[in-house]
Amino acid sequence: MLPGVIELLKEIKNQNPDTKFVLPMLEKWDKGEQAREQRIFLMALGLPKIRFHDLRATWTAIMIKKGIPVSKIMSMGVCEDLKTMQIYFSKAGANIKGIT
Numbered sequence: 001m002l003p004g005v006i007e008l009l010k011e012i013k014n015q016n017p018d019t020k021f022v023l024p025m026l027e028k029w030d031k032g033e034q035a036r037e038q039r040i041f042l043m044a045l046g047l048p049k050i051r052f053h054d055l056r057a058t059w060t061a062i063m064i065k066k067g068i069p070v071s072k073i074m075s076m077g078v079c080e081d082l083k084t085m086q087i088y089f090s091k092a093g094a095n096i097k098g099i100t
Contacts, residue, residue, distance in 0.1 A: 061092035 013022045028037050035052040042049060056078060063073045070085055079085050 057088060057091060060088040064089055064092040 009022050013019075026037055028034075038052055038055075039049060060073060060078050064070075070082075070089070073088075074080070074085055078088065
């Protein structure tokens with residue numbers, strides 16, 4: 001994580017010392033409403049709109065670039081088949097790493 005993000009998360013946690021989590025755990029996240037809740041959250045903070053899928057794709061690309069085995073990434077629920085995983089693998093640039 002970028003140092004600025006780490007500091008921001010620490011600041012948020014310090015504002016709510018009695019909670020277990022840094023960010024709120026919303027009940028709606030367990031009911032498949034993540035994208036809607038994320039959109040509302042970002043708008044409230046004045047942050048740009050991003051799709052929930054973008055977060056998953058970014059996380060997957062980071063894990064691939066770190067050399068985490070594809071089987072482990074897939075076990076985290078990113079995707080169920082290798083064809084879909086190949087899309088993430090390509091976006092991470094891992095398929096061309098070391099060619100040039």
